[in-house]
Amino acid sequence: MHMKKNIHSTFALCVVALSISLGTTACAGTSGGSGSRAVLYDSLESLQKDSEAAVLVTVTGQKEFAKTDSASAYVASTATVEEPFSPASLGEKQGTTALAAGATIRIRQLGALNDSEGAPMLQPGGQYVLFIVPTEAPGAMSDEFYITGGTAGMYRLDEGARAESGAFEKIGNEGDTLPATITLKDLQN
Amino acid sequence: MVPSTAQVLLGRHKSVVTRARLRQRSNMNSTVERPARIRRRRLGSTIAVAALVLSSLALGATAANAYATTGCHLDPQTYDVDSAFYAPEIDASVAAWNSATDANMYASASAGLKVFAQNDGNTGYDGKATWQCTAFGVNRTSQAWFNLYYSYPQNQRRSVWTHELGHVMGLHHSGVANSIMNSVSTYTYTNFGTYTPRPDDIAGMNSVY
Numbered sequence: 001m002h003m004k005k006n007i008h009s010t011f012a013l014c015v016v017a018l019s020i021s022l023g024t025t026a027c028a029g030t031s032g033g034s035g036s037r038a039v040l041y042d043s044l045e046s047l048q049k050d051s052e053a054a055v056l057v058t059v060t061g062q063k064e065f066a067k068t069d070s071a072s073a074y075v076a077s078t079a080t081v082e083e084p085f086s087p088a089s090l091g092e093k094q095g096t097t098a099l100a101a102g103a104t105i106r107i108r109q110l111g112a113l114n115d116s117e118g119a120p121m122l123q124p125g126g127q128y129v130l131f132i133v134p135t136e137a138p139g140a141m142s143d144e145f146y147i148t149g150g151t152a153g154m155y156r157l158d159e160g161a162r163a164e165s166g167a168f169e170k171i172g173n174e175g176d177t178l179p180a181t182i183t184l185k186d187l188q189n
Numbered sequence: 190m191v192p193s194t195a196q197v198l199l200g201r202h203k204s205v206v207t208r209a210r211l212r213q214r215s216n217m218n219s220t221v222e223r224p225a226r227i228r229r230r231r232l233g234s235t236i237a238v239a240a241l242v243l244s245s246l247a248l249g250a251t252a253a254n255a256y257a258t259t260g261c262h263l264d265p266q267t268y269d270v271d272s273a274f275y276a277p278e279i280d281a282s283v284a285a286w287n288s289a290t291d292a293n294m295y296a297s298a299s300a301g302l303k304v305f306a307q308n309d310g311n312t313g314y315d316g317k318a319t320w321q322c323t324a325f326g327v328n329r330t331s332q333a334w335f336n337l338y339y340s341y342p343q344n345q346r347r348s349v350w351t352h353e354l355g356h357v358m359g360l361h362h363s364g365v366a367n368s369i370m371n372s373v374s375t376y377t378y379t380n381f382g383t384y385t386p387r388p389d390d391i392a393g394m395n396s397v398y
Contacts, residue, residue, distance in 0.1 A: 031321045032259060034356045035314035036349055036374040038339055072309050072317065072334070110312055111319070117259070118319075136338065137310025150313040175362075175372045 032117030035110070041152045041176045044186065051131040051148040053099050054187050056083040056163060057107075059122045064113055070138065077107045077122040079130075082163065085187040106144045108135055119151045120172045127157040129168045129182060152176045256370065256393025257361040261322035263331070266293055266398075267300035268354075275306050275335070275350075278343060282350035285385040290394040292358060301329045302357055304350070308337040315339040315375065316349035318356035331357040348374045348384035355390060359397040365389040 041047045048054065057079035067073040084099040099105070107130065111118040122128065131153025132145040147153045151172030157163055167181040179186075268283060270276045283294045309317075315338075320331035333353035335346055352374045363370040367381035368389045377383040386394065 029322070029324050031319065032261065033317065033319040034362065035312075035318070036316040036352050037372055038313060038315040038375055040373050040376065067332075070307060072307065073319075110309065110314065110317060115319070133311050135310040135312075137312075138308055140310060146310065146312050148313065152313065 030117070031112070031115055033111050033115045033119075034117070035119070035150060035174075037150060037152075037174055039149060040174070041149055041178055043177075044179060044182065047131050047148055047153055047176075047178060050133065051153060052133050052145070054085040054129060054131050054153075055079075055081050055099055055105075056085070056127070056129055056184065057081055057105070058127050059107075059124050060104075062113070062122070062124050072110050073112055074108045074110050075113055075121055076144070077109070077124070079105055079107055079122070079128075081105060082127070083184070085184075104143065105132075106141070107132065108137075108140075108144055108146055119174070120154070122154075123156075127163055128171075129155040129157075129184070129187065149176065150174060152178060155182055255364040255368070256389050256396070257363065258393060258397055259320070259322070259356070259359050259361055261320055261326050261328045262359040262397050263294075263302060263357060264327045264329070265297075265300075266295065266358075267297035268294055268302040268304050269296065269298055269300040271303050271305035275346070278347050279304050279350050282347050282354055282384075285347075285351055286354060286358065286394065289386045289391050291398045292394050293398070294354075294358075302331045302333065304333045304354070306335045306337050310336075310338050312336060312338070315341070316353045318353040320357050328357060328359070333357050344382075344384045345375070345378045348378040351384060351386065355386070355394070358394060360390065360393045363389055363393065 039050070041050075059077050059079045061078040063076050063078075065071075065074050065076060081099055081101055081103045083101055086099075107122060109119065109121055111121070113121060130145075131148040133148050134140075134142075135144045135146050137144075151174055154171045155168035156171050157166050157168050161167070164184060167183055170178060170180050268279075270279045272279075280296070283296075286292050287294055314336060316333070316335050318331065318333040320328045322328055333350070333356065335349050335353070341349070348369065351369050355370050360370050362372040365371065365387070367377055367383055368387050369377065369383050369385065370390050370393065371377045371383075374383075
């Protein structure tokens with residue numbers, strides 16, 4: 001009797017697993033995107049070296065921008081800087097908004113919000129540690145930044161955790177070998 | 190079971206005999222139950238194995254190959270180059286896929302796939318591809334482009350074009366280090382000189398077309 005139940009539940013699990021994999025593959029009216037990374041990072045130090053700054057931010061809003069003749073589609077997330085971190089190892093690039101506490105900046109991410117297979121996007125309301133660089137894109141404003149290395153410099157605080165004591169988790173996996181979690185203390189050293 | 194002399198001397202032979210009998214009885218019981226139990230186990234294992242095989246087939250990956258497919262193939266296999274300057278490089282990348290695999294892409298001004306170059310700035314990506322997939326797994330609208338922010342020599346640009354074309358044709362990133370579909374084309378180009386499809390890429394593309 002027990003065995004029969006087990007067989008039935010195994011079969012049901014298999015059917016569910018199969019449906020999920022088939023559903024994923026069938027791409028039921030989905031859109032996707034993928035990029036070729038210019039650099040992969042293997043340490044926090046190498047990530048910091050290529051960044052203008054690391055900032056603790058709260059994302060407050062988001063807007064999508066469609067592709068134009070000269071620019072790719074992107075999502076701009078508005079974020080409030082809670083705390084900037086600028087250890088000596090961070091690069092110093094000119095011409096960007098001063099990254100002081102309370103400043104509002106915009107983070108550009110290539111792609112669209114409904115990309116089912118694209119890189120993960122920032123979420124409004126979320127608290128993040130971001131390693132950022134000036135966009136250096138034609139026509140971009142001084143308060144606009146990219147995340148260093150696409151998703152490499154993107155760490156999110158667990159919901160309900162406190163930034164001062166909580167761990168920020170690595171978001172996205174594009175092949176970097178970076179720490180899975182960091183804390184603010186890691187940036188204050 | 191015959192107790193040893195030492196066991197008899199120590200008075201343990203009774204318990205040895207009893208244990209042996211119990212073991213025998215238990216074996217007899219399991220012999221009676223075995224066929225039904227084995228049949229059920231086999232059925233369960235067969236279902237699990239079948240599900241695993243089907244899942245991996247559905248996901249487009251096999252244990253022998255590191256390639257993975259998006260589940261979305263280009264149909265018709267046409268492309269439109271939106272940059273006269275880079276057209277020869279793009280055409281060469283298309284030709285590399287066509288000659289090495291069963292894919293057969295050809296240029297058409299009305300193609301749903303647009304291939305171009307533009308400066309997106311310091312995005313961290315030297316190339317990108319996007320696609321819209323129908324419910325039947327057909328990619329009819331897509332884009333593949335090189336990010337001009339990165340100053341690469343011609344063959345390195347070709348490695349990016351070939352990589353991005355691989356995406357819109359239906360391939361995901363591959364874990365094979367020298368594969369053109371490795372997630373970092375700079376790495377494969379710098380370390381292996383890759384700018385054309387390698388065996389894993391060829392196997393992947395041929396699984397789609």
